[in-house]
Amino acid sequence: MNVEQASLLVLLATMLVLFSLDRFRIEVVAIGGLLAGFLLKLYPAEAGFSGFASPVVITVVEILLIVQVLAQAKFFDGLAQRFQSAGWPNVAVIAALAGITGFISIFMNNIGAFAIMLPATLRAGTVLQIPRRQLVIPISFAALLGGLVSLIGTPANLLVSDALAKATGTGFRFFDFAYAGLPVAIAGILLVSVLAVRLFPETDGDVSAPPPATRRIVAEREIPVTSPLAGTRLADCPKRFGLQPHALIRGGTFVFGSLTQSVITAGDILLAEGADAVFSDLEAEGALAAPIHPNGLQTDFARVEAVVMPESTLIGSRIRSLDVFRNRGVSVTSLSMRSPRIEGRFEDLQLSIGDILVLEGTRDAIAEALEECECLPLATQPATSSVKGSWRPFAIFAAGVALSAFGLLRPEIAFAAVVFALAVTRFLNIRQAMADINWPIVIMLAAMIPIGSAVATTGTAEVLAHWLSLAVPISMPLAGIALLLFIAMALTPFVNNATVAIVLSPIALEFAAAAHHPPAAYLIVVAAGASLDFLTPFGHHNNTLAMSIGGYRVSDFLRAGGPLALLGYIMTVLIVAAVWL
Known part of the structure; x- marks a missing residue:
């Protein structure tokens, strides 16, 4: 191993640790790593910002723009009434909601699918009296499972396709991931739906049974x-x-x-x-004084719960500085915090991803404020957008998916056409939508691409593959893909899935070369392993949000996610070996 390779390994290890600690913003860590790589002469200056021109990054930005339009459509708000009329048992309703979430996630990013389905799911739970804890984990996991199926289901899939295209001249087709992803997604959704009902049962009057977990809030009240x-x-x-x-x-x-x-x-x-x-x-x-709000006597007064999303402008802000609510006469009456650190008064509390605000004010003022600060209401709000009830944005998006799926246009071109069509038809305000994009994720992705390329160009991937071959006979059928899948699944609870795909893709190509196997098989398992993230509430933002909204414990993710991760691992290895090797 030379100095260049050793430097890159130290840099990668440092970045992975910083990502997992979650004490620094991911875009800051990524840009710091990008600059460190240049100073260590791992790539030339002109390659340092090449990630921002990558088709992967461009496609991710386009999908994020499109999701903003589709999320406003409230297309699934009537599900509760349909399920109520059908008279389905709870497990069937949970499986159906999870299945719809997984289907949506095939065509957009995981968080977008989760955000679209969450209000409709909670509404269905209220109408059908299904405990929230039986609903939230299944749709969170289903969004991750749906991302396994298509090229655009998750950035990890786009990244491994880009790696394959650079290595062989041709990337993955739109639904190449479905050979393994679709069976795993279907089996996983059915399993987690059954597990949710058994692991989080309704109270049945048995006083000896432990009470179900309930969300804890922090509030300031007068005596x-x-x-x-x-x-x-x-x-x-x-x-x-x-x-x-x-x-x-x-x-x-x-x-x-x-x-x-x-x-x-x-x-x-x-x-x-x-x-x-x-x-x-x-x-x-009467033991505590209820909050008094000046709008409480108005007919449109509302009390709304809203969750702080990963792209929210409120992250890091304190309650006292939330002018987005105060200027509209909206009060924050209580807060459910993912990691309570309570110092000072209520107004001194600092917000983070997954925190849940309880807001009081007029309904229109709350809806307007939540739209501006990118928080998601946990109950369906009346939509003021012209998108509501319209099928045309979905038709435009479906046309873009078809153009990409049939190979008529490259994904970045097809979805650029979708963005253009949505803008021309006035469903999308590009200027406003660009301001609302989750830019930290985009910047992190673009900054990590040159570092991932350096893993291949410096020979570091070859060195790592050689070391791993000393422990596992990677040239044997199943051994290489089983090892790569295990490594990816071990990393993804602590590091975002895009980083896992970037770091492991060059190693996967070396594994394939050493075993004389098609590189597609090894890259497929890297993408799958990066998305099979069910064991912790902090590995993926969907799980973080689910923990806050559903009032889960860390152990709940191990109980529900452990069997699902094991099933996904076994099925992925066997299917990839049968189809791709």
Whole structure:
């Protein structure tokens, strides 16, 4: 191994660790790595920003623009009534909702499919009285499974296709991924639908059974004069009232002292954490003062839950700085945090991906604010867009998919035509839509492409393949693809799937050369492994959102995702070996 290869391995290891820690923004880590690669002379200056001109990045941007239009269509809002009329059992409804999510995800990115189906799914759960915990994980996993089926289902598929095109002159066709992806997706959706009903059962009156997990919120409430909390020590609040106190404010200043010595008095403001149902019950009993909103008597007053999406402008902001709500007379009354770190008062809390805001105000003001800050309401809102109810955006998109699927146009050209058609028909405002794109993901993807290319051009992939061949006979049928799939699935819970595909694609090509096998087989398993991400709530943004919305524990992902990951691993290895080797 030479100095150049050693430097690249150290750089990659450092970046993977920084990505997994999630303490720095992904685009900052990627750009830092890009600059470090140039300083280490791993690629020339003209190649440093070549990723921004890559067809992969261009296609991802086009899909993100198209998804913004399709997400406004509210095309699936009537599902609840249809299921109610059909009288299906819960497991059939869950499987159907997950199946629709997976189907949508074949033609767009995973987060887009999840965002489109989430409000309709929660609405169906409310109407049919299906517990939220039985619904959210299945549609999150289904969105990941659907991405296995097509070229544009996930950026990882586009990246491995680009690697194949550079190696052989021809990339994957639109549905080449479906040979393995479609059977895995169908089996996985059926499995997770059955598991969800068994792992997250409805309460059946058995007092000995552990209660289902409920979402915990943080809120600041005033103590009324007649409240039973008055005269209670802070230390007794968890046991007597189910609240974990974090701060007590009296006369505008904090009450300092130990929990056993601090006593609540009428008129105090309590900052506490607890189950959302506990706050509701205490407010109903008069133990806590309910939030008072000036618009509460208006006919269009609404209380809406909204989740902070990965592309939201609110990420990193504190409650006190949310002018997007304040300027419209919308109040943030409570917050469900993925990783509670509570310091100061409620207005000092800092938002991150997956946090859920409870908003009060007029319905139109809330809808307008959520659209501006890229947060997703967890209940269907009336759409003001002309897209609602129209089939034409879907028809335009379907035409672009057909042009790409039949090889008539390259994907980046076909979807550029779709963007143009949506803009001409006034379904898409390109200027506004470009501002709403999840640019950190795009920048990360573009910055990582030159580094991934360096894995091949510096001979690092060849060195890594040689090392792995000493431990596993990669020239044997199944051994190489089984090892690559295992590595990809081991990395993707900690690193985004695009990075996994970029780093492993050159190694996959070396594996194929050493085994004298078609490189397509090895690249297919890299793409599949990068998307089979079910074991943790932090590996993919869909899972992060699901954990917050469904009130899951980390162990819930292991229980529901473990069997699914094992099934996906076995089926992918066997199908790829049968079809591609």
